[in-house]
Amino acid sequence: MHEEQGNWEMAVHISCWLNDMEWISKQIQLKKVNELIIFFTFMKSRKLFVTAVRTFVDQLIQEKEFYRAVDYLILINELKRAVDILVGLKMYRDAITLITYNTVQGEQSLLNEVKTQWIEQLMSDGNYELASKL
Numbered sequence: 001m002h003e004e005q006g007n008w009e010m011a012v013h014i015s016c017w018l019n020d021m022e023w024i025s026k027q028i029q030l031k032k033v034n035e036l037i038i039f040f041t042f043m044k045s046r047k048l049f050v051t052a053v054r055t056f057v058d059q060l061i062q063e064k065e066f067y068r069a070v071d072y073l074i075l076i077n078e079l080k081r082a083v084d085i086l087v088g089l090k091m092y093r094d095a096i097t098l099i100t101y102n103t104v105q106g107e108q109s110l111l112n113e114v115k116t117q118w119i120e121q122l123m124s125d126g127n128y129e130l131a132s133k134l
Contacts, residue, residue, distance in 0.1 A: 008032070016040040021048075028052050032057060038072070050076050061085070076101065083110060092118035 001100060005026055015023040016036060021044065024037055028048070033056040041049040053076045060069040073082035079102050086095035099111045115134055122131035 009034070012036050014050075024048075028055055031055050031059065036083065059083075063069060070098070074098075079103065085116060087114055087117055092121070 005062065006016070010024075012027070013036065014020075015027075022075060024040060027033065027037060028041075028051055033052050035056075038049070038052050039058055041052045044091065053072050057069045058070050059073075060072065066089060070082040070085055073079070073085075077099070083095045083099060086098065095114045096118075097116060103110065118130045119134050122128070122134075
């Protein structure tokens, strides 16, 4: 009813209250996800939750809300994709911080990869002093 009247947000609320998994799943397939759908799917199914989060992350990236996208990727343990987003934006310090505090000790390959990319970027920018410190 609410959806036909153009009030999609209210339709999400009602569908969650009514436990309408069919409608929720359809919205995820249509790539129409919001935070309420994320919270609702978390309680229902890990697989559906991960699918909803991935869809929401894609929406956030399109909206250029990169830090929010990274936050949601951390929720589903997709650290590599989160780091790739930050590196793609040349946010190397942020990527290194994320890796440092979210990896098991001994997993240095991703950290080394990001540091190498940052050093290459610094050198191409002529910032040899900072590059030498990394």
